[in-house]
Amino acid sequence: MTEKSRVSAWFSILPTLAKERPYGFLDMLAVQIIFGIAAWYFLLGGLVGLYIPASWAIITIIFGNQFPLYLISLTSLYSARYGVDQWIASRAILGYRFNDIILILFYLGSSAGWIAYAALLTGYSVQKINLALQGPSVLSDPYWGPVIVAVIAILLGWYHAYRGPKSLIHIFRVGAIFLLVVLGYLMYYILVTVGTTKVFTMAPPHSVVEDFGVPPDMAKNWALALTLEWNVGLGFSWAFWYGQWTRLAKTETAAYHGTLWGWGLMSVVAGVFPAMAALVINSSDPTDWFVAMGTGYAYLGLVLFAVANITAIMTLIYPLSITTVSRFPRLKWSHATMIFAISGILVSVIPGVFQNYGTYLTIISLICGVYGALMTGGYLLTRGNLSIVDMFNMNKSSKYHYKGGFSIPAVVATIIGIIFYVITLNPFTFQSMDGLFPYITAGMPTYLLTLAIFLLLSKILKQSPPREF
Amino acid sequence: MTGVDYSKKITIIEQQFSKMDPKLAEELIQRIEYISKNLPIVPRIRKRDYIIAAIINVALLIAYFTVILI
Numbered sequence: 049m050t051e052k053s054r055v056s057a058w059f060s061i062l063p064t065l066a067k068e069r070p071y072g073f074l075d076m077l078a079v080q081i082i083f084g085i086a087a088w089y090f091l092l093g094g095l096v097g098l099y100i101p102a103s104w105a106i107i108t109i110i111f112g113n114q115f116p117l118y119l120i121s122l123t124s125l126y127s128a129r130y131g132v133d134q135w136i137a138s139r140a141i142l143g144y145r146f147n148d149i150i151l152i153l154f155y156l157g158s159s160a161g162w163i164a165y166a167a168l169l170t171g172y173s174v175q176k177i178n179l180a181l182q183g184p185s186v187l188s189d190p191y192w193g194p195v196i197v198a199v200i201a202i203l204l205g206w207y208h209a210y211r212g213p214k215s216l217i218h219i220f221r222v223g224a225i226f227l228l229v230v231l232g233y234l235m236y237y238i239l240v241t242v243g244t245t246k247v248f249t250m251a252p253p254h255s256v257v258e259d260f261g262v263p264p265d266m267a268k269n270w271a272l273a274l275t276l277e278w279n280v281g282l283g284f285s286w287a288f289w290y291g292q293w294t295r296l297a298k299t300e301t302a303a304y305h306g307t308l309w310g311w312g313l314m315s316v317v318a319g320v321f322p323a324m325a326a327l328v329i330n331s332s333d334p335t336d337w338f339v340a341m342g343t344g345y346a347y348l349g350l351v352l353f354a355v356a357n358i359t360a361i362m363t364l365i366y367p368l369s370i371t372t373v374s375r376f377p378r379l380k381w382s383h384a385t386m387i388f389a390i391s392g393i394l395v396s397v398i399p400g401v402f403q404n405y406g407t408y409l410t411i412i413s414l415i416c417g418v419y420g421a422l423m424t425g426g427y428l429l430t431r432g433n434l435s436i437v438d439m440f441n442m443n444k445s446s447k448y449h450y451k452g453g454f455s456i457p458a459v460v461a462t463i464i465g466i467i468f469y470v471i472t473l474n475p476f477t478f479q480s481m482d483g484l485f486p487y488i489t490a491g492m493p494t495y496l497l498t499l500a501i502f503l504l505l506s507k508i509l510k511q512s513p514p515r516e517f
Numbered sequence: 518m519t520g521v522d523y524s525k526k527i528t529i530i531e532q533q534f535s536k537m538d539p540k541l542a543e544e545l546i547q548r549i550e551y552i553s554k555n556l557p558i559v560p561r562i563r564k565r566d567y568i569i570a571a572i573i574n575v576a577l578l579i580a581y582f583t584v585i586l587i
Contacts, residue, residue: 054572062545062548062552063548063552063558064552065547065551065558066558066559067546069559074549103584104584104585106554107580107581107584107585108581108585110577111580112579114574114577115574115577115578115581118570118571118574121570128559129557129558129559129561130557130558131551131558163573195563272585297559298559299559299560299562300559300560300561300562301560301562301563301566302561304566304570305566305569305570313573436555436557437552437553437555440552476552
């Protein structure tokens with residue numbers, strides 16, 4: 049473990065004090081825009097643009113990301129108020145043992161996917177450049193080329209995450225600038241080269257009838273509901289990432305608004321223009337767009353895109369490892385960072401994983417929506433007034449011990465939420481057992497159901513998280 | 518304080534940790550003292566913040582249904 053990283057991990061266990069908090073509202077907003085605009089928005093925009101026309105795509109991406117963020121926005125206040133890591137605060141809502149289960153299965157387990165998608169985007173970028181330059185044939189292979197480069201990208205990302213924050217901060221800025229350049233290039237292509245008139249009159253190149261086997265008379269409903277669901281997945285996905293940032297905010301207002309608009313309205317532009325590019329070029333793969341643009345700058349765009357995605361891997365592995373080490377302090381730093389690198393590699397090598405981003409987003413919609421509902425419910429029950437002492441106390445004397453470390457209302461609400469989601473929309477087959485999808489979507493109804501059950505059971509069983517003051 | 522003796526922990530850090538890294542030990546002590554007081558440390562969110570967020574998001578909700586229903 050490097051010295052800086054060791055100190056980071058220790059201090060992630062303890063609260064940040066007021067004097068150590070660097071971010072006012074505008075700083076917070078700027079940092080979250082930089083963190084928010086990344087591979088995930090490009091891929092999402094690409095997927096949406098395939099199935100619905102431009103005018104629908106724009107509002108679906110904006111609303112589909114912003115509204116779920118609003119639903120879970122109270123989650124930002126726990127870490128802002130007490131300066132603790134989010135996963136320490138959520139012990140008070142879930143019970144410390146159930147919190148550990150959610151941490152390992154939901155947060156740490158699902159995050160390997162984000163690493164893999166950023167890595168595979170690097171892989172596809174390099175594969176396209178290699179094809180153009182007629183490089184080694186193995187790198188031009190549609191499966192092995194991207195996978196080999198993705199593994200190298202993850203190892204590069206792992207190395208910098210392992211070295212710690214000093215190594216990361218400069219790379220983080222470079223990556224953000226590169227992505228903004230790529231986005232600017234894409235905007236120029238859509239607005240000037242293609243023209244908005246053409247974009248807004250084009251029909252979507254793919255059909256949900258052919259791709260998902262839905263009845264033709266329901267095609268419009270399914271296209272709208274599915275694309276909204278993918279956006280909701282990304283919107284809810286931020287539920288896991290509040291604490292690391294909001295514990296650095298100077299005020300609760302800065303924490304609340306900085307994350308709400310920084311990850312939402314301000315970052316969604318990174319999804320809107322990719323949607324138009326996908327519509328025009330008939331591909332959801334961002335690396336295809338650069339090639340289709342057909343200029344010398346296209347390959348420069350691919351290089352910038354590849355580098356930016358490697359930086360995204362670093363900025364994912366580092367906080368994941370910090371959370372892991374702060375929960376399991378005996379784990380070596382090198383081992384913690386390596387766990388996420390290996391899990392990212394394992395997801396990357398699964399054939400077809402890149403093409404199934406929609407499936408990944410629906411799974412994220414499920415798990416993050418449920419977690420976000422519980423955290424929101426906990427805030428509504430307590431007004432966020434918790435005992436910080438008892439968050440750290442993981443034995444029977446803690447106010448948040450509940451039943452053996454499990455909040456029964458949270459456990460029951462989670463189980464019902466998961467069952468409801470899966471029967472409403474199976475993330476793997478995209479079929480609806482109860483027939484409610486596409487009349488209602490799945491992520492937001494699951495959020496509301498989980499929240500309602502949690503609040504109701506907390507009152508009935510008299511197991512609300514105890515308020516401190 | 519639900520069974521956690523913070524004064525003992527602070528004494529241990531002062532005695533043992535200070536020899537290794539006095540600055541780090543001091544910062545750890547500050548944080549443990551803060552935990553034992555159990556108070557929020559930054560200005561609270563105001564009702565106005567919730568209202569602003571609600572208005573903008575409800576407007577987006579209306580905009581979404583307006584666009585897809587046209």
